[in-house]
Amino acid sequence: MVDYTPYAEALFELAQDSKQEIAWMSELKQVAQVITSVSELSQILAHPSIPRVKKKEIIQTAFESELDTTVFRFLLVLNEHNELSHLDKISDAYEACYRKRHRIEIVKVTSASKLDEDQLSRLKEMLEKKLNKTLELEVQVDPSLIAGIKVQASDLVMDNTLVAKINAMKEAINR
Structure with a gap:
């Protein structure tokens, strides 16, 4: 399995210096979404027999005027390394860098019934104190649990x- 973290870290460091972490993360996600949702585009960018020069022209036409200059140049670097077709994974790695730097963790909460906003707010506050991190809750309802909640974090x-x-x-x- 290929590790795309070095590409993500390189852009993330530049984003930190430029104070553009969130903006560039958003742009990466949008471009990755376009590439994955337009099957012809993703096939062209992934095809080894299509020259990088042709891919560069496509990238310029589609994205140059829409993106921050650094993010656009980052796409060109990815193209030179034949990694542009993996932008979705690189975007995910960038987001992981952002979360790690800002101590943000995604916590999965599964409950037997729907939790209201007040319950979620109190749960989030309690977990943030316990884990000493900023949390984003991914909430699911699973009636097969009958009652109660299950919380899954990396440390808990x-x-x-x-x-x-x-x-x-x-x-x-049975013991």
């Missing part, structure tokens, strides 16, 4: 669901 798993409690009771009985 809390399973306070009725299903988990029933399973723990079964294990205790």
